[in-house]
Amino acid sequence: xxxxxxxxxxxxxxxxxxxxxxxxxxxxxxxxxxxxxxxxxxxxxxxxxxxxxxxxxxxxxxxxxxxxxxxxxxxxxxxxxxxxxxxxxxxxxxxxxxxxxxxxxxxxxxxxxxxxxxxxxxxxxxxxxxxxxxxxxxxxxxxxxxxxxxxxxxxxxxxxxxxxxxxxxxxxxxxxxxxxxxxxxxxxxxxxxxxxxxxxxxxxxxxxxxxxxxxxxxxxxxxxxxxxxxxxxxxxxxxxxxxxxxxxxxxxxxxxxxxxxxxxxxxxxxxxxxxxxxxxxxxxxxxxxxxxxxxxxxxxxxxxxxxxxxxxxxxxxxxxxxxxxxxxxxxxxxxxxxxxxxxxxxxxxxxxxxxxxxxxxxxxxxxxxxxxxxxxxxxxxxxxxxxxxxxxxxxxxxxxxxxxxxxxxxxxxxx
Numbered sequence: 001x002x003x004x005x006x007x008x009x010x011x012x013x014x015x016x017x018x019x020x021x022x023x024x025x026x027x028x029x030x031x032x033x034x035x036x037x038x039x040x041x042x043x044x045x046x047x048x049x050x051x052x053x054x055x056x057x058x059x060x061x062x063x064x065x066x067x068x069x070x071x072x073x074x075x076x077x078x079x080x081x082x083x084x085x086x087x088x089x090x091x092x093x094x095x096x097x098x099x100x101x102x103x104x105x106x107x108x109x110x111x112x113x114x115x116x117x118x119x120x121x122x123x124x125x126x127x128x129x130x131x132x133x134x135x136x137x138x139x140x141x142x143x144x145x146x147x148x149x150x151x152x153x154x155x156x157x158x159x160x161x162x163x164x165x166x167x168x169x170x171x172x173x174x175x176x177x178x179x180x181x182x183x184x185x186x187x188x189x190x191x192x193x194x195x196x197x198x199x200x201x202x203x204x205x206x207x208x209x210x211x212x213x214x215x216x217x218x219x220x221x222x223x224x225x226x227x228x229x230x231x232x233x234x235x236x237x238x239x240x241x242x243x244x245x246x247x248x249x250x251x252x253x254x255x256x257x258x259x260x261x262x263x264x265x266x267x268x269x270x271x272x273x274x275x276x277x278x279x280x281x282x283x284x285x286x287x288x289x290x291x292x293x294x295x296x297x298x299x300x301x302x303x304x305x306x307x308x309x310x311x312x313x314x315x316x317x318x319x320x321x322x323x324x325x326x327x328x329x330x331x332x333x334x335x336x337x338x339x340x341x342x343x344x345x346x347x348x349x350x351x352x353x354x355x356x357x358x359x360x361x362x363x364x365x366x367x368x369x370x371x372x373x374x375x376x377x378x379x380x381x382x383x384x385x386x387x388x389x390x391x392x393x394x395x396x397x398x399x400x401x402x403x404x405x406x407x408x409x410x411x412x413x414x415x
Contacts, residue, residue: 124189124196131156132189135201137286138378139293141258144202145282147178148242153203157189164188164195165203182207182243184251202254206243207277215315217244220273223315226329237336237404238329244277257285259292265310265338279311279335283402287374287381288338291400294370300353301344308339308397331384337401339388340367349395360396361389361410367398375406382406388413 050058131154135145147153153163153176165171168183172190179185185203189196207217215223225240227233245262252263265280292302312332331337341350341364350359353366364387371385384407386399391412399411 124191124194128158128161128191129189129196129198131158132198132201137257137282137289138381139257139286139289141289142256142282142286143200143258144184144204144254144256144285146204146206146243146245146280148206148208149178149180149182151178152176153178153187158191160191162190164190178203178205181205182246184245184254200255202256204245207246208243209241212244217277218275220270220275220277221315222277222313223318225314225333235404237331237334241279241334245280247274247276247278249274256280256282257289259289259305260285260307264307265335267311267313267316268309269313269316277313279333281334281336281402283381284336284338284400287371287378287383287400287402288340290374290378290381291367291370294373295342295353295367298366298370300342300366302342303344304342304346306341306343306348308341308394310338311335331401331403336403337384337399339397339399341395341397342367350397359390361387364388364396364398367400371398371400384408386411 133140135154136142145153155176157163157176161176163171163173163176165173165179165185165187167179167185169179169181169185171179173179182205185205187198187201187203189198211217212222215221222244227238228240233239247262247266252261252266254262256262256265262278262280266276266278270276288305292305295302309332312330314333317330317333342353343349344351350363352359353363356362368385368387375382381402382405383402384399385401386407386409388397388399388411390396
Protein backbone atom coordinates (compact mmCIF):
# COMPACT_ATOMS: atom_id res chain seq x y z
CA UNK A 1 0.00 0.00 0.00
CA UNK A 2 1.59 3.34 -1.04
CA UNK A 3 2.45 5.91 1.49
CA UNK A 4 0.69 9.22 1.83
CA UNK A 5 3.62 11.04 0.34
CA UNK A 6 3.57 8.75 -2.61
CA UNK A 7 -0.17 9.28 -3.01
CA UNK A 8 0.17 13.02 -2.89
CA UNK A 9 2.88 12.91 -5.48
CA UNK A 10 0.78 10.74 -7.83
CA UNK A 11 -0.61 12.51 -10.88
CA UNK A 12 -4.05 12.18 -12.44
CA UNK A 13 -3.45 13.11 -16.02
CA UNK A 14 -0.90 15.78 -16.92
CA UNK A 15 -1.63 17.92 -13.87
CA UNK A 16 -0.44 17.46 -10.37
CA UNK A 17 -3.04 16.79 -7.72
CA UNK A 18 -4.36 19.68 -5.68
CA UNK A 19 -3.82 22.43 -8.28
CA UNK A 20 -5.65 25.57 -7.25
CA UNK A 21 -6.66 26.96 -10.65
CA UNK A 22 -7.91 25.47 -13.87
CA UNK A 23 -5.16 24.78 -16.29
CA UNK A 24 -5.39 26.08 -19.83
CA UNK A 25 -7.26 23.87 -22.27
CA UNK A 26 -5.33 21.35 -24.20
CA UNK A 27 -7.16 22.36 -27.40
CA UNK A 28 -7.56 25.98 -28.46
CA UNK A 29 -11.24 26.79 -29.14
CA UNK A 30 -12.92 29.97 -30.37
CA UNK A 31 -15.03 31.63 -27.66
CA UNK A 32 -18.28 31.57 -29.75
CA UNK A 33 -17.92 28.17 -31.32
CA UNK A 34 -21.41 26.67 -31.92
CA UNK A 35 -20.09 23.32 -30.92
CA UNK A 36 -19.90 24.56 -27.37
CA UNK A 37 -23.58 25.54 -27.24
CA UNK A 38 -26.06 23.03 -25.74
CA UNK A 39 -27.93 21.03 -28.32
CA UNK A 40 -31.79 21.00 -28.18
CA UNK A 41 -33.27 17.71 -27.16
CA UNK A 42 -35.52 16.19 -29.82
CA UNK A 43 -38.79 15.31 -28.13
CA UNK A 44 -41.32 12.83 -29.67
CA UNK A 45 -44.80 12.19 -28.34
CA UNK A 46 -45.32 8.53 -27.94
CA UNK A 47 -48.94 7.33 -27.66
CA UNK A 48 -49.56 4.28 -25.73
CA UNK A 49 -52.94 3.57 -27.58
CA UNK A 50 -56.59 3.94 -26.47
CA UNK A 51 -57.61 2.97 -23.07
CA UNK A 52 -60.46 0.50 -22.60
CA UNK A 53 -63.17 3.17 -22.23
CA UNK A 54 -62.07 5.00 -25.38
CA UNK A 55 -62.03 1.74 -27.34
CA UNK A 56 -65.66 1.06 -26.35
CA UNK A 57 -66.72 4.56 -27.41
CA UNK A 58 -64.96 4.29 -30.77
CA UNK A 59 -66.43 0.84 -31.43
CA UNK A 60 -69.99 1.95 -30.78
CA UNK A 61 -69.58 5.05 -32.95
CA UNK A 62 -68.41 2.87 -35.83
CA UNK A 63 -71.35 0.49 -35.32
CA UNK A 64 -73.84 3.39 -35.41
CA UNK A 65 -72.35 4.80 -38.62
CA UNK A 66 -72.54 1.41 -40.33
CA UNK A 67 -76.15 0.88 -39.19
CA UNK A 68 -77.19 4.29 -40.50
CA UNK A 69 -75.61 3.53 -43.85
CA UNK A 70 -77.35 0.15 -44.08
CA UNK A 71 -80.71 1.67 -43.09
CA UNK A 72 -80.39 4.36 -45.76
CA UNK A 73 -79.50 1.80 -48.40
CA UNK A 74 -82.45 -0.43 -47.48
CA UNK A 75 -84.76 2.61 -47.58
CA UNK A 76 -83.62 3.53 -51.07
CA UNK A 77 -84.12 -0.04 -52.29
CA UNK A 78 -87.61 -0.12 -50.78
CA UNK A 79 -88.55 3.19 -52.39
CA UNK A 80 -87.39 1.98 -55.79
CA UNK A 81 -89.44 -1.21 -55.51
CA UNK A 82 -92.52 0.85 -54.52
CA UNK A 83 -91.95 3.17 -57.48
CA UNK A 84 -91.71 0.22 -59.84
CA UNK A 85 -95.02 -1.14 -58.53
CA UNK A 86 -96.62 2.31 -58.92
CA UNK A 87 -95.37 2.56 -62.50
CA UNK A 88 -96.84 -0.84 -63.35
CA UNK A 89 -100.17 0.02 -61.68
CA UNK A 90 -100.38 3.37 -63.49
CA UNK A 91 -99.69 1.65 -66.79
CA UNK A 92 -102.53 -0.83 -66.14
CA UNK A 93 -104.93 2.00 -65.25
CA UNK A 94 -103.90 3.89 -68.36
CA UNK A 95 -104.51 0.80 -70.50
CA UNK A 96 -101.00 0.80 -71.91
CA UNK A 97 -98.43 -1.99 -71.81
CA UNK A 98 -96.26 -1.85 -68.69
CA UNK A 99 -92.65 -0.81 -69.22
CA UNK A 100 -90.03 -3.54 -69.65
CA UNK A 101 -88.57 -5.03 -66.46
CA UNK A 102 -86.06 -2.69 -64.93
CA UNK A 103 -82.61 -3.54 -63.67
CA UNK A 104 -82.27 -4.50 -59.99
CA UNK A 105 -82.65 -1.60 -57.61
CA UNK A 106 -79.05 -1.82 -56.39
CA UNK A 107 -77.80 -1.57 -59.95
CA UNK A 108 -80.16 1.34 -60.59
CA UNK A 109 -78.56 3.29 -57.78
CA UNK A 110 -75.06 2.53 -58.98
CA UNK A 111 -76.00 3.31 -62.56
CA UNK A 112 -77.64 6.60 -61.62
CA UNK A 113 -74.42 7.64 -59.93
CA UNK A 114 -71.89 6.37 -62.46
CA UNK A 115 -73.58 5.94 -65.85
CA UNK A 116 -74.20 9.24 -67.72
CA UNK A 117 -76.59 7.44 -70.08
CA UNK A 118 -78.85 6.16 -67.32
CA UNK A 119 -82.57 7.14 -67.58
CA UNK A 120 -83.23 10.46 -65.88
CA UNK A 121 -86.86 9.77 -64.82
CA UNK A 122 -87.81 6.78 -62.68
CA UNK A 123 -91.18 8.17 -61.53
CA UNK A 124 -93.40 11.22 -62.05
CA UNK A 125 -93.91 13.55 -59.10
CA UNK A 126 -96.44 16.33 -58.53
CA UNK A 127 -94.04 19.06 -59.61
CA UNK A 128 -93.75 17.46 -63.04
CA UNK A 129 -97.55 17.65 -63.44
CA UNK A 130 -97.93 21.35 -62.62
CA UNK A 131 -98.35 22.13 -66.32
CA UNK A 132 -101.84 20.60 -66.02
CA UNK A 133 -102.91 22.98 -63.22
CA UNK A 134 -104.49 25.59 -65.58
CA UNK A 135 -106.93 22.91 -66.74
CA UNK A 136 -108.31 22.72 -63.18
CA UNK A 137 -109.55 26.31 -63.28
CA UNK A 138 -109.47 29.08 -60.69
CA UNK A 139 -111.25 26.85 -58.20
CA UNK A 140 -108.80 23.99 -58.67
CA UNK A 141 -111.82 21.67 -58.77
CA UNK A 142 -112.40 21.17 -62.51
CA UNK A 143 -112.10 17.59 -63.70
CA UNK A 144 -112.50 18.04 -67.44
CA UNK A 145 -111.32 20.08 -70.38
CA UNK A 146 -112.81 20.36 -73.86
CA UNK A 147 -110.78 20.53 -77.07
CA UNK A 148 -111.44 20.25 -80.77
CA UNK A 149 -109.92 17.24 -82.59
CA UNK A 150 -106.20 17.60 -83.15
CA UNK A 151 -105.80 20.72 -80.98
CA UNK A 152 -103.35 21.10 -78.09
CA UNK A 153 -104.59 19.97 -74.68
CA UNK A 154 -101.86 21.57 -72.54
CA UNK A 155 -98.55 23.36 -72.93
CA UNK A 156 -95.40 23.46 -70.80
CA UNK A 157 -95.04 19.69 -70.37
CA UNK A 158 -91.67 18.36 -69.14
CA UNK A 159 -89.05 17.36 -71.68
CA UNK A 160 -89.71 13.94 -73.25
CA UNK A 161 -93.26 13.91 -71.81
CA UNK A 162 -96.02 12.20 -73.80
CA UNK A 163 -99.80 12.17 -73.42
CA UNK A 164 -101.46 8.76 -73.28
CA UNK A 165 -105.16 8.92 -74.18
CA UNK A 166 -107.44 5.99 -73.31
CA UNK A 167 -111.03 5.94 -74.56
CA UNK A 168 -112.72 5.73 -77.94
CA UNK A 169 -109.24 5.85 -79.47
CA UNK A 170 -105.91 4.77 -77.99
CA UNK A 171 -103.27 7.42 -78.66
CA UNK A 172 -99.80 8.37 -77.46
CA UNK A 173 -98.99 11.96 -78.40
CA UNK A 174 -95.67 13.77 -77.93
CA UNK A 175 -97.16 17.26 -78.25
CA UNK A 176 -100.21 16.66 -76.03
CA UNK A 177 -102.49 16.88 -79.06
CA UNK A 178 -106.08 15.69 -78.64
CA UNK A 179 -107.23 12.54 -80.46
CA UNK A 180 -109.10 12.94 -83.73
CA UNK A 181 -112.04 10.80 -82.65
CA UNK A 182 -114.59 12.61 -80.44
CA UNK A 183 -115.26 11.25 -76.99
CA UNK A 184 -114.28 11.33 -73.31
CA UNK A 185 -110.71 10.20 -72.69
CA UNK A 186 -108.71 9.29 -69.64
CA UNK A 187 -105.31 10.94 -69.58
CA UNK A 188 -101.94 9.61 -68.49
CA UNK A 189 -98.55 11.28 -68.62
CA UNK A 190 -95.53 9.27 -69.73
CA UNK A 191 -91.95 10.42 -69.18
CA UNK A 192 -89.16 8.03 -70.19
CA UNK A 193 -90.08 4.69 -68.57
CA UNK A 194 -92.56 6.15 -66.08
CA UNK A 195 -96.32 6.45 -66.66
CA UNK A 196 -98.77 8.12 -64.29
CA UNK A 197 -102.55 8.11 -64.70
CA UNK A 198 -104.29 11.46 -64.08
CA UNK A 199 -107.27 10.05 -62.24
CA UNK A 200 -109.27 13.27 -61.70
CA UNK A 201 -109.06 14.85 -65.16
CA UNK A 202 -110.86 13.88 -68.39
CA UNK A 203 -110.06 15.18 -71.84
CA UNK A 204 -113.17 15.65 -73.99
CA UNK A 205 -112.67 15.81 -77.75
CA UNK A 206 -115.63 17.66 -79.26
CA UNK A 207 -117.83 16.66 -82.16
CA UNK A 208 -117.26 19.45 -84.72
CA UNK A 209 -120.15 21.87 -85.17
CA UNK A 210 -120.38 21.09 -88.89
CA UNK A 211 -121.41 17.53 -88.04
CA UNK A 212 -124.83 18.97 -87.35
CA UNK A 213 -126.96 18.57 -90.47
CA UNK A 214 -130.52 19.85 -90.84
CA UNK A 215 -130.66 20.73 -87.19
CA UNK A 216 -129.56 17.37 -85.79
CA UNK A 217 -126.70 14.95 -85.26
CA UNK A 218 -127.86 11.41 -85.81
CA UNK A 219 -131.25 11.11 -84.15
CA UNK A 220 -130.67 13.92 -81.66
CA UNK A 221 -132.36 17.21 -82.53
CA UNK A 222 -130.55 20.43 -81.76
CA UNK A 223 -132.07 23.13 -83.96
CA UNK A 224 -130.29 26.21 -85.32
CA UNK A 225 -128.26 28.86 -83.51
CA UNK A 226 -129.33 32.50 -83.88
CA UNK A 227 -126.54 33.54 -86.26
CA UNK A 228 -126.00 30.25 -88.04
CA UNK A 229 -127.49 31.71 -91.24
CA UNK A 230 -124.45 33.93 -91.76
CA UNK A 231 -125.57 37.06 -89.95
CA UNK A 232 -122.96 38.83 -87.85
CA UNK A 233 -123.40 38.28 -84.09
CA UNK A 234 -123.42 41.39 -81.87
CA UNK A 235 -120.62 39.96 -79.71
CA UNK A 236 -118.16 37.08 -80.19
CA UNK A 237 -119.91 35.28 -77.32
CA UNK A 238 -122.91 34.76 -79.64
CA UNK A 239 -120.98 33.12 -82.49
CA UNK A 240 -121.63 29.51 -83.40
CA UNK A 241 -120.15 26.96 -80.98
CA UNK A 242 -116.96 25.08 -81.88
CA UNK A 243 -118.39 21.66 -81.17
CA UNK A 244 -120.41 19.40 -78.90
CA UNK A 245 -119.70 16.91 -76.13
CA UNK A 246 -121.05 13.50 -77.14
CA UNK A 247 -122.78 12.06 -74.07
CA UNK A 248 -123.53 8.35 -73.87
CA UNK A 249 -125.04 6.19 -71.12
CA UNK A 250 -121.50 5.03 -70.40
CA UNK A 251 -119.93 8.47 -69.87
CA UNK A 252 -122.92 10.49 -68.59
CA UNK A 253 -121.74 10.14 -64.99
CA UNK A 254 -118.28 11.52 -65.73
CA UNK A 255 -117.45 14.17 -63.14
CA UNK A 256 -116.71 17.56 -64.65
CA UNK A 257 -115.85 19.01 -61.22
CA UNK A 258 -115.98 18.10 -57.56
CA UNK A 259 -119.79 18.59 -57.37
CA UNK A 260 -121.09 18.16 -60.93
CA UNK A 261 -121.36 15.50 -63.65
CA UNK A 262 -122.05 15.66 -67.38
CA UNK A 263 -125.65 14.51 -66.98
CA UNK A 264 -126.45 17.45 -64.69
CA UNK A 265 -126.25 19.88 -67.63
CA UNK A 266 -128.12 17.92 -70.35
CA UNK A 267 -131.17 19.39 -72.06
CA UNK A 268 -134.32 17.96 -70.52
CA UNK A 269 -135.86 16.43 -73.62
CA UNK A 270 -135.48 13.38 -75.89
CA UNK A 271 -134.92 11.07 -72.89
CA UNK A 272 -134.58 7.89 -74.94
CA UNK A 273 -132.27 9.22 -77.64
CA UNK A 274 -128.56 8.40 -77.32
CA UNK A 275 -126.01 9.71 -77.81
CA UNK A 276 -126.97 13.19 -76.69
CA UNK A 277 -125.01 16.34 -77.49
CA UNK A 278 -124.05 18.96 -74.95
CA UNK A 279 -122.38 22.35 -74.80
CA UNK A 280 -120.59 23.00 -71.50
CA UNK A 281 -118.08 25.77 -70.94
CA UNK A 282 -115.51 24.81 -68.25
CA UNK A 283 -115.55 28.41 -67.04
CA UNK A 284 -119.19 28.04 -66.01
CA UNK A 285 -118.44 24.96 -63.92
CA UNK A 286 -115.43 26.72 -62.43
CA UNK A 287 -117.61 29.68 -61.43
CA UNK A 288 -120.22 27.41 -59.86
CA UNK A 289 -117.54 25.74 -57.74
CA UNK A 290 -116.28 29.13 -56.60
CA UNK A 291 -119.84 30.20 -55.71
CA UNK A 292 -120.15 27.08 -53.56
CA UNK A 293 -116.90 28.01 -51.84
CA UNK A 294 -118.13 31.54 -51.17
CA UNK A 295 -121.42 30.28 -49.73
CA UNK A 296 -119.55 27.98 -47.38
CA UNK A 297 -117.30 30.89 -46.45
CA UNK A 298 -120.47 32.82 -45.54
CA UNK A 299 -121.41 30.03 -43.13
CA UNK A 300 -123.91 28.33 -45.45
CA UNK A 301 -123.24 24.60 -45.81
CA UNK A 302 -123.66 23.26 -49.35
CA UNK A 303 -124.22 19.53 -49.76
CA UNK A 304 -126.22 19.54 -52.99
CA UNK A 305 -126.60 22.07 -55.79
CA UNK A 306 -129.47 21.37 -58.16
CA UNK A 307 -128.99 22.35 -61.80
CA UNK A 308 -132.56 23.30 -62.63
CA UNK A 309 -131.60 24.13 -66.22
CA UNK A 310 -128.21 23.78 -67.88
CA UNK A 311 -127.64 23.52 -71.61
CA UNK A 312 -130.68 24.07 -73.79
CA UNK A 313 -130.65 23.25 -77.45
CA UNK A 314 -132.06 26.09 -79.58
CA UNK A 315 -134.94 23.79 -80.41
CA UNK A 316 -135.78 23.26 -76.73
CA UNK A 317 -135.18 26.91 -75.79
CA UNK A 318 -137.76 27.94 -78.37
CA UNK A 319 -140.49 25.41 -77.80
CA UNK A 320 -139.59 22.88 -75.11
CA UNK A 321 -141.27 22.91 -71.70
CA UNK A 322 -142.43 26.20 -70.22
CA UNK A 323 -140.86 28.90 -72.39
CA UNK A 324 -142.05 31.85 -70.28
CA UNK A 325 -139.20 34.24 -69.51
CA UNK A 326 -136.71 32.71 -71.95
CA UNK A 327 -134.55 35.02 -74.04
CA UNK A 328 -134.05 34.56 -77.78
CA UNK A 329 -130.28 34.89 -77.20
CA UNK A 330 -130.29 32.84 -74.00
CA UNK A 331 -126.82 31.93 -72.78
CA UNK A 332 -128.19 28.48 -72.03
CA UNK A 333 -127.93 27.75 -75.77
CA UNK A 334 -124.19 28.38 -75.60
CA UNK A 335 -123.42 26.10 -72.66
CA UNK A 336 -122.19 28.82 -70.33
CA UNK A 337 -125.30 29.36 -68.16
CA UNK A 338 -127.15 27.46 -65.45
CA UNK A 339 -130.18 28.03 -63.24
CA UNK A 340 -129.39 26.67 -59.79
CA UNK A 341 -130.68 26.40 -56.23
CA UNK A 342 -129.33 24.87 -53.04
CA UNK A 343 -131.23 21.74 -52.03
CA UNK A 344 -129.45 20.19 -49.07
CA UNK A 345 -132.62 18.55 -47.73
CA UNK A 346 -133.48 16.96 -51.09
CA UNK A 347 -137.06 18.22 -51.28
CA UNK A 348 -136.64 19.56 -54.82
CA UNK A 349 -136.80 23.23 -53.87
CA UNK A 350 -134.55 26.05 -52.64
CA UNK A 351 -133.49 25.89 -48.99
CA UNK A 352 -134.00 28.69 -46.50
CA UNK A 353 -130.52 30.14 -46.93
CA UNK A 354 -131.06 33.36 -44.98
CA UNK A 355 -132.85 31.56 -42.11
CA UNK A 356 -135.84 33.88 -42.09
CA UNK A 357 -138.31 30.99 -41.95
CA UNK A 358 -139.42 31.42 -45.57
CA UNK A 359 -138.24 30.24 -48.99
CA UNK A 360 -138.43 33.08 -51.48
CA UNK A 361 -136.38 35.29 -53.79
CA UNK A 362 -134.34 36.53 -50.82
CA UNK A 363 -132.72 33.11 -50.67
CA UNK A 364 -131.81 33.38 -54.35
CA UNK A 365 -130.25 36.74 -53.49
CA UNK A 366 -127.88 34.98 -51.10
CA UNK A 367 -126.49 33.08 -54.10
CA UNK A 368 -126.29 36.40 -55.96
CA UNK A 369 -124.13 37.80 -53.15
CA UNK A 370 -121.77 34.83 -53.43
CA UNK A 371 -121.56 35.28 -57.21
CA UNK A 372 -120.74 38.96 -56.75
CA UNK A 373 -117.82 38.01 -54.52
CA UNK A 374 -116.56 35.54 -57.11
CA UNK A 375 -116.60 38.13 -59.89
CA UNK A 376 -114.78 40.69 -57.76
CA UNK A 377 -112.04 38.20 -56.99
CA UNK A 378 -111.94 36.58 -60.45
CA UNK A 379 -112.82 39.10 -63.20
CA UNK A 380 -112.16 36.50 -65.91
CA UNK A 381 -115.42 34.82 -64.85
CA UNK A 382 -117.60 37.91 -65.09
CA UNK A 383 -121.08 37.37 -66.50
CA UNK A 384 -124.77 37.52 -65.81
CA UNK A 385 -126.59 36.82 -62.56
CA UNK A 386 -130.37 36.86 -62.38
CA UNK A 387 -132.67 36.35 -59.39
CA UNK A 388 -135.96 34.56 -60.11
CA UNK A 389 -138.99 34.23 -57.89
CA UNK A 390 -141.04 31.09 -57.46
CA UNK A 391 -143.34 30.53 -60.44
CA UNK A 392 -144.86 27.99 -62.71
CA UNK A 393 -144.38 24.94 -60.54
CA UNK A 394 -140.85 25.67 -59.29
CA UNK A 395 -139.31 27.55 -56.40
CA UNK A 396 -136.91 30.50 -56.51
CA UNK A 397 -133.57 30.09 -58.26
CA UNK A 398 -130.51 32.01 -59.42
CA UNK A 399 -129.26 32.23 -62.99
CA UNK A 400 -125.44 32.31 -63.34
CA UNK A 401 -123.43 32.60 -66.57
CA UNK A 402 -119.98 33.56 -67.87
CA UNK A 403 -120.95 35.60 -70.93
CA UNK A 404 -117.86 37.80 -70.56
CA UNK A 405 -119.55 41.03 -69.48
CA UNK A 406 -121.56 42.03 -66.42
CA UNK A 407 -125.36 41.74 -66.44
CA UNK A 408 -127.89 41.78 -63.56
CA UNK A 409 -131.66 41.40 -63.58
CA UNK A 410 -134.71 40.03 -61.78
CA UNK A 411 -137.25 37.83 -63.41
CA UNK A 412 -140.02 35.27 -63.25
CA UNK A 413 -140.70 32.19 -65.30
CA UNK A 414 -137.98 29.76 -66.36
CA UNK A 415 -135.18 32.20 -67.08
